[in-house]
Amino acid sequence: MTYDIPDELLAEAGRKTNGLYNTLDVVKLMSKMPLSFEPGTYWQYSFCHDVLAAVIEVIAGKKCRDYVKENIFDPLGMQESYFHAQGDVAKRMAPLYDFVADEAIVDNKRQDGGYTQSVDMSKFGGHLERRPI
Numbered sequence: 666m667t668y669d670i671p672d673e674l675l676a677e678a679g680r681k682t683n684g685l686y687n688t689l690d691v692v693k694l695m696s697k698m699p700l701s702f703e704p705g706t707y708w709q710y711s712f713c714h715d716v717l718a719a720v721i722e723v724i725a726g727k728k729c730r731d732y733v734k735e736n737i738f739d740p741l742g743m744q745e746s747y748f749h750a751q752g753d754v755a756k757r758m759a760p761l762y763d764f765v766a767d768e769a770i771v772d773n774k775r776q777d778g779g780y781t782q783s784v785d786m787s788k789f790g791g792h793l794e795r796r797p798i
Contacts, residue, residue: 674694674697674698675694677694678690678691678694688715688718688719688722688728688729689719689722689723691712691715691719692712692715692716692719695712695715695716721733729748730748730749733748734748737789738785741785741788741789741792742788743781743785743788743789744785745781745782745784745785746779746780746781746782746785747779747780747781748779748780750780754780758780
């Protein structure tokens with residue numbers, strides 16, 4: 666499992682969902698991909714966080730972003746943490762950069778993923794320090 670989902674699998678998911686595939690759809694799509702290596706023999710960045718999000722969604726019966734907001738962000742008072750930055754939040758964010766032909770360019774079209782501020786990270790880190798996982 667890597668960050669490289671083959672185009673034909675993405676096209677298949679797009680056809681099946683009219684281009685609106687969710688986390689569980691993506692994980693089902695990834696399950697068709699061969700493993701890059703035998704588990705435990707090597708390590709690489711991957712979409713493992715998406716697999717975890719799908720597990721949370723199935724068990725909790727709600728979107729991962731809603732579960733995290735209700736069970737982590739809100740109880741810890743993390744008011745500046747989001748999964749999808751839009752509107753005023755997106756305007757306050759530092760620019761995102763991408764590299765094209767070895768040149769850094771601003772790419773603020775990507776508004777998905779997790780976003781937080783240092784104050785919220787310290788709340789999260791302080792909680793982990795007091796109550797380790």
